[in-house]
Amino acid sequence: MNFLLQPDQQIGPPVKMSVKILSITLLLLSMCVCCHSSEGTRHRHPGLKPPCCVDITKGNKTADVVGETYREQAASGSCVKAIIFNTKDRKQLCADPDAQWVKDRKSC
Numbered sequence: 392m393n394f395l396l397q398p399d400q401q402i403g404p405p406v407k408m409s410v411k412i413l414s415i416t417l418l419l420l421s422m423c424v425c426c427h428s429s430e431g432t433r434h435r436h437p438g439l440k441p442p443c444c445v446d447i448t449k450g451n452k453t454a455d456v457v458g459e460t461y462r463e464q465a466a467s468g469s470c471v472k473a474i475i476f477n478t479k480d481r482k483q484l485c486a487d488p489d490a491q492w493v494k495d496r497k498s499c
């Protein structure tokens with residue numbers, strides 16, 4: 392039982408504590424770095440390359456489209472020729488310019 396009072400046993404807990412604090416600090420730091428970097432790429436990405444439609448829907452999405460405005464996209468690189476509508480959930484819908492419902496929607 393005497394060995395419990397040895398000096399190295401007494402400095403044991405503070406060392407463990409600081410390791411814990413250090414790891415928590417590192418964890419928090421890495422979380423911050425993660426958040427910032429993912430936020431950074433999310434904000435930076437559109438600037439580097441404007442988002443464009445690489446695929447179009449041929450299905451009738453009339454019910455999802457909102458607003459009177461649409462955008463025409465020309466084919467270039469991986470972007471395809473498309474009509475871009477706004478949807479209810481503030482997303483952009485890439486539609487087939489030749490689909491009948493798209494033509495109907497454009498005319499109204």
Ligand SMILES: *[C@@H]1O[C@H](CO)[C@@H](O)[C@H](O)[C@H]1NC(C)=O
Nearest residue numbers: 451452453454491492493495
């Ligand atoms: C698409 O659906 C809407 C209603 O959801 C309908 O009024 C319209 O006629 C449909 N268009 C085509 C081309 O099927």
